[in-house]
Amino acid sequence: MRDERLANGLRLITLVDRTTPVAAVNIWYHVGSKDERPGRTGFAHLFEHLMFQGSENVTKAEHLSLLESIGGSANATTWLDRTNYFAVVPAEWVELVLWMEADRLRTLLVGLDQENLDNQRDVVKNEKRSSYDNQPYGGAYIELFEMAYPKGHPYHHPTIGSMDDLDAASLQDVRDFFSTWYAPNNAVLTVVGDIDEAVVRGAVERWFGPIAANPALPAHPDLTLAAPLATSRKTIRDRVPDPRLHVAFRLPPLSDPSLPAAEVACQILASGRGSRLHRRLVRDEQVAQDVSLDVLAFAGGASLAVGAATLRPGASAEQLEKSYGEELARLAAEGPTATEMERAVALIESEEMAKLGDPEELADEIGGYATLLNDPGRALREVEIYRAVTAEQVRDAARAFAPEHRVTLWYEPDGEASA
Amino acid sequence: MSVQRPGPLTPRPYTFPRAYEHRTATGLRVIALPMPGRPLAAMQLLMRGGAATESATENGTAALLARLLTEGGPRHDAIRLVEAAELLGGTIGAEAGFEGVSVGSSLPVHRIAPMLDLIAEIAYEPSLPEREVDRLRALRLAQIEQAAASPRARANEAITAAIYDDAPYGRPIGGRRESVAAINRASLSARHAQLAKNPDPLFVIAGEFDPNEIFALIDASELARGVNGSGASTSPAAIPLTPDRPAAATTSDRPRVLLIDRPGSVQSELRIGRLGRSRLDAGFHAALVHSEIVGGLFGSRLNRVLREEKGYTYGAAAGFDFRRSRGPFLARTAVETSVTVPALVEARRQLSSPLSDAPSDEELDGARRYLIGTFPLRFGAAPPVAAAASGLTAIGLDLSELDRYRDAVAAVDRAAVVRVAEELEAESERIVVVGDAATVRAPLEAAGFAVEVQA
Numbered sequence: 001m002r003d004e005r006l007a008n009g010l011r012l013i014t015l016v017d018r019t020t021p022v023a024a025v026n027i028w029y030h031v032g033s034k035d036e037r038p039g040r041t042g043f044a045h046l047f048e049h050l051m052f053q054g055s056e057n058v059t060k061a062e063h064l065s066l067l068e069s070i071g072g073s074a075n076a077t078t079w080l081d082r083t084n085y086f087a088v089v090p091a092e093w094v095e096l097v098l099w100m101e102a103d104r105l106r107t108l109l110v111g112l113d114q115e116n117l118d119n120q121r122d123v124v125k126n127e128k129r130s131s132y133d134n135q136p137y138g139g140a141y142i143e144l145f146e147m148a149y150p151k152g153h154p155y156h157h158p159t160i161g162s163m164d165d166l167d168a169a170s171l172q173d174v175r176d177f178f179s180t181w182y183a184p185n186n187a188v189l190t191v192v193g194d195i196d197e198a199v200v201r202g203a204v205e206r207w208f209g210p211i212a213a214n215p216a217l218p219a220h221p222d223l224t225l226a227a228p229l230a231t232s233r234k235t236i237r238d239r240v241p242d243p244r245l246h247v248a249f250r251l252p253p254l255s256d257p258s259l260p261a262a263e264v265a266c267q268i269l270a271s272g273r274g275s276r277l278h279r280r281l282v283r284d285e286q287v288a289q290d291v292s293l294d295v296l297a298f299a300g301g302a303s304l305a306v307g308a309a310t311l312r313p314g315a316s317a318e319q320l321e322k323s324y325g326e327e328l329a330r331l332a333a334e335g336p337t338a339t340e341m342e343r344a345v346a347l348i349e350s351e352e353m354a355k356l357g358d359p360e361e362l363a364d365e366i367g368g369y370a371t372l373l374n375d376p377g378r379a380l381r382e383v384e385i386y387r388a389v390t391a392e393q394v395r396d397a398a399r400a401f402a403p404e405h406r407v408t409l410w411y412e413p414d415g416e417a418s419a
Numbered sequence: 420m421s422v423q424r425p426g427p428l429t430p431r432p433y434t435f436p437r438a439y440e441h442r443t444a445t446g447l448r449v450i451a452l453p454m455p456g457r458p459l460a461a462m463q464l465l466m467r468g469g470a471a472t473e474s475a476t477e478n479g480t481a482a483l484l485a486r487l488l489t490e491g492g493p494r495h496d497a498i499r500l501v502e503a504a505e506l507l508g509g510t511i512g513a514e515a516g517f518e519g520v521s522v523g524s525s526l527p528v529h530r531i532a533p534m535l536d537l538i539a540e541i542a543y544e545p546s547l548p549e550r551e552v553d554r555l556r557a558l559r560l561a562q563i564e565q566a567a568a569s570p571r572a573r574a575n576e577a578i579t580a581a582i583y584d585d586a587p588y589g590r591p592i593g594g595r596r597e598s599v600a601a602i603n604r605a606s607l608s609a610r611h612a613q614l615a616k617n618p619d620p621l622f623v624i625a626g627e628f629d630p631n632e633i634f635a636l637i638d639a640s641e642l643a644r645g646v647n648g649s650g651a652s653t654s655p656a657a658i659p660l661t662p663d664r665p666a667a668a669t670t671s672d673r674p675r676v677l678l679i680d681r682p683g684s685v686q687s688e689l690r691i692g693r694l695g696r697s698r699l700d701a702g703f704h705a706a707l708v709h710s711e712i713v714g715g716l717f718g719s720r721l722n723r724v725l726r727e728e729k730g731y732t733y734g735a736a737a738g739f740d741f742r743r744s745r746g747p748f749l750a751r752t753a754v755e756t757s758v759t760v761p762a763l764v765e766a767r768r769q770l771s772s773p774l775s776d777a778p779s780d781e782e783l784d785g786a787r788r789y790l791i792g793t794f795p796l797r798f799g800a801a802p803p804v805a806a807a808a809s810g811l812t813a814i815g816l817d818l819s820e821l822d823r824y825r826d827a828v829a830a831v832d833r834a835a836v837v838r839v840a841e842e843l844e845a846e847s848e849r850i851v852v853v854g855d856a857a858t859v860r861a862p863l864e865a866a867g868f869a870v871e872v873q874a
Binding site for chain 2: 071283
């Protein structure tokens with residue numbers, strides 16, 4: 001893996017993998033919904049859409065069509081800590097992708113007009129309707145984040161943002177957002193695949209080299225959480241077919257060496273048919289249709305563990321919640337068995353094997369660790385990190401699931417026709 | 420353009436993994452596809468006779484049987500099975516499709532020997548415990564209610580039912596309330612017995628290995644012991660999979676809309692479908708190019724207009740679902756309630772646009788290059804390679820299909836694409852809207868649609 005910086009601050013990481021003749025190009029910009037100002041929520045994500053609307057040498061909506069026409073695919077995502085743009089293409093086309101990424105970083109505002117802004121604002125509103133408003137239980141994550149982080153904390157509000165804020169967005173607001181955050185010194189560019197590192201390096205110098213750094217890049221907001229999470233509870237009556245329990249707990253941030261143990265704890269509790277929660281709630285007591293508990297890792301303040309279990313028709317909601325909580329407490333008290341640790345590590349080893357064979361996923365993980373931890377090599381060391389996790393560490397990590405630090409959210413059918 | 424865009428370097432060669440064949444003494448056909456550099460192997464055993472062979476009253480039996488297989492066999496109950504698989508770093512699962520029931524796994528290639536025995540145990544000798552039959556049937560019924568509450572799932576089920584009436588392709592593979600409620604241990608056991616004796620069971624494996632070593636491992640495993648494959652054929656085509664011809668769409672000349680009422684919906688889920696094509700029909704590659712242009716690519720006619728020009732939706736897509744017999748051609752989108760009618764009108768216009776506005780050179784070139792270029796991207800890992808090989812073999816196609824794919828796509832011309840559009844019978848068109856009937860019914864009728872509302 002080569003890790004270098006251009007004079008303008010752009011970090012370039014390259015990794016050669018000749019297994020398949022493809023190249024993955026990935027850019028992480030260190031700007032996410034945590035960086036949004038009050039009254040301007042949803043900007044980071046709206047901006048992600050505008051990045052596909054054309055620049056000086058690429059016309060509106062041509063970006064994706066051009067990538068498709070060379071046999072590639074591309075997308076982008078926005079999350080609390082970042083906005084990432086990624087493409088995977090036949091290896092011979094890698095320079096065209098680099099050129100397109102550089103063109104929109106250098107000249108996006110040339111192509112940006114009111115019509116594009118209005119159009120993509122409508123698209124984003126429909127994204128919110130599709131993904132949240134019109135889906136049963138669709139608002140659960142928004143609620144959980146608002147309960148798990150205090151009002152005013154940068155992680156409190158949802159990445160999709162407030163529709164009122166999006167309506168209020170002016171062209172000038174959007175221009176300011178771009179000029180502030182979209183700069184080579186706020187980006188990590190990762191290229192993985194069947195590439196010649198010198199060719200990639202030359203192309204990056206050629207197209208990104210002339211782009212000016214932003215010397216006034218603002219600091220990210222303070223993510224410190226003053227107090228531990230206090231327990232809270234909420235019930236939402238909505239058009240859902242069955243009651244569903246959602247829970248959330250704070251975990252250490254991504255940089256904390258104990259986070260991998262928490263991930264192993266979640267895997268032992270809820271991953272697959274052999275996991276503790278599945279065995280007890282779905283198989284033995286038959287109070288749940290499904291169970292989950294997943295880690296969402298964040299850069300600062302606290303990461304989150306979010307869990308869910310849908311009540312089986314006719315079963316007791318109290319019993320479901322009690323059993324869910326008891327399994328978490330049991331892991332914190334007794335720790336995992338040796339076999340559970342062995343199974344968890346074997347599965348993680350296979351997942352890592354899959355990741356190393358997937359240039360797109362590997363490039364994204366490298367970019368993420370470079371951006372958030374200044375440690376791109378961690379993507380290749382993950383398997384050792386998980387192998388080193390001990391049963392005692394898993395037990396200790398599970399203490400984060402204590403009921404006094406738990407957010408509990410129930411969805412209940414609103415009593416009208418559930419379908 | 421003011422700037423010369425960078426062109427390509429010399430393309431590097433790509434070939435689909437070569438397939439090696441073997442037949443065990445007991446009649447199991449084995450296809451192995453070596454993939455150097457891919458230590459995570461994928462495999463699946465396919466027993467013939469899937470949801471396409473089910474009558475309406477049996478609907479969902481194969482799917483529930485698949486779920487029951489992972490409840491274990493004589494040597495491993497469900498918990499011991501999953502623990503054994505996980506200790507190998509592997510997954511083990513079973514799935515029903517129209518063509519058969521498959522048991523599959525993904526795990527590091529150096530540990531596959533014990534997994535072959537686990538697959539054989541649950542595929543050939545499942546315990547089908549009574550208690551788990553009852554539990555999983557109840558869970559499936561709950562899942563059916565969950566799906567009914569999802570506008571997306573509801574629309575998907577309604578459109579295929581509308582196109583196919585009561586033929587197997589018109590039913591959800593997982594079954595409906597009435598048919599699932601009637602499944603019991605005896606019917607599952609009978610279904611399994613039938614699967615086990617159907618001819619031509621198939622085992623496909625992909626990953627980093629020497630195929631001869633893999634064949635030796637399979638010959639020595641339980642997988643090679645439990646098959647006879649000599650039973651009488653229950654032809655997958657015994658039941659017509661599709662209506663002989665499309666039913667008359669309507670008694671009037673107005674296009675008919677099935678409007679499923681979901682009061683208060685902030686979006687309408689739209690589905691427009693027609694009888695599509697069989698994977699075995701000539702012109703498969705032309706149909707792929709047609710689909711990309713009309714509704715596959717981000718820059719397809721449908722998505723370009725509905726999303727990028729009008730802002731009606733987060734996304735719109737259309738394409739063929741290729742099966743042994745004629746699968747559907749479906750368009751899907753979800754649009755803001757207030758634009759339901761203009762979005763539906765515009766979507767229908769774009770779907771049939773190749774008839775009046777033949778694809779441009781740029782569109783043809785873009786779609787062909789997309790299909791050709793993404794082919795290696797799709798097959799970078801072992802699971803999609805094994806799935807593609809199994810899927811083609813299951814419907815009787817030779818794997819040379821995969822080798823000739825890119826040349827065949829490159830040869831598709833404008834006339835072939837227009838022919839695909841012409842062959843999409845207009846009389847087979849069905850339209851489903853899941854949304855707020857109180858708001859959208861009147862505008863739909865005013866726009867000339869014959870609306871049937873379903874609660």
